[in-house]
Amino acid sequence: MTRRPYRLVRVLSSALAAGTLLATAACSDDGGDDGSRVPGVTASQVAGKRQTPSPTATLTTDGARAALITEADIEDDWTQVKDTEAENWHDSLLIGRVDVSDFLTAKAQAAECQRLLDSLFDDDLLGRPSGASELRGFEQGDSRLLYQVASYERTDPQDSLNWMANLPEKCDQFTVTDDGEQRTVQVVETSLPGVGDAREGLRVTVRGRTGGAEATLTLDVAAVRVGDDAITVTAGGLDGGESDSVQQAVRLGTQRLKDVLAGKTPSPNPGEVE
Numbered sequence: 001m002t003r004r005p006y007r008l009v010r011v012l013s014s015a016l017a018a019g020t021l022l023a024t025a026a027c028s029d030d031g032g033d034d035g036s037r038v039p040g041v042t043a044s045q046v047a048g049k050r051q052t053p054s055p056t057a058t059l060t061t062d063g064a065r066a067a068l069i070t071e072a073d074i075e076d077d078w079t080q081v082k083d084t085e086a087e088n089w090h091d092s093l094l095i096g097r098v099d100v101s102d103f104l105t106a107k108a109q110a111a112e113c114q115r116l117l118d119s120l121f122d123d124d125l126l127g128r129p130s131g132a133s134e135l136r137g138f139e140q141g142d143s144r145l146l147y148q149v150a151s152y153e154r155t156d157p158q159d160s161l162n163w164m165a166n167l168p169e170k171c172d173q174f175t176v177t178d179d180g181e182q183r184t185v186q187v188v189e190t191s192l193p194g195v196g197d198a199r200e201g202l203r204v205t206v207r208g209r210t211g212g213a214e215a216t217l218t219l220d221v222a223a224v225r226v227g228d229d230a231i232t233v234t235a236g237g238l239d240g241g242e243s244d245s246v247q248q249a250v251r252l253g254t255q256r257l258k259d260v261l262a263g264k265t266p267s268p269n270p271g272e273v274e
Helices: 013-017 061-066 106-122 157-170 243-261
Strands: 133-140 143-151 173-178 181-190 198-210 213-226 229-237
Touching: 061 133, 061 143, 061 243, 106 157, 106 173, 106 181, 143 243, 157 181, 157 198, 157 213, 213 243, 229 243
Parallel strands: none
Antiparallel strands: 133 143, 143 229, 173 181, 181 198, 198 213, 213 229
């Protein structure tokens, strides 16, 4: 496929060639907690019936930065990386052209699945933010977690959440090809805590060869809308298994964003957030 300049680049392939598997942190979809998806407020169910909170302040760059999670907000031994490092991460297994022959409605379905891969590669799952946007990266061993807070005032994040809700059916399994190498991609729905105005969770698994070795990349992806703003979490890697961290990031991160929009300062102590 034709490669274009990328805003965020996360380099896997060179590390694989060197014998070290750099990855993004994977999360399990069997880790839903007691606050899992609430019927009636999923993205697909609110399509055309948008739920919005009370009027809040416009998200500023400083506000988006304050709403970012910290090491204290997520489980295990995550370490925050420099912003410049997080902005240069890249999942090379996501590069590829979707095989149209895998789909009954060929071009239309293939385009949806291609959009998924491209948006994961570019870290713009909900589209390019129309307002303030800040991101933060964390690493734990060979695992990676990328967290973003952004404003979509002029683009409506609900449309993207509705799109995400249909992906497990439209893109349940398909093939991508890059430089003659074929990879199999699977997409399933995952549960998220019942926070925000709408939310969607996906697990994307890519199996194939990279750097001359067989590899499986697992990404758990979460997006939560709060009014016209949203948080997204992308965590994955070749080792898998980071569901607790994603659940925690979604639950506490949504509260941080709501606090900022309400003119409050997010608590530095996650234990104070119910």
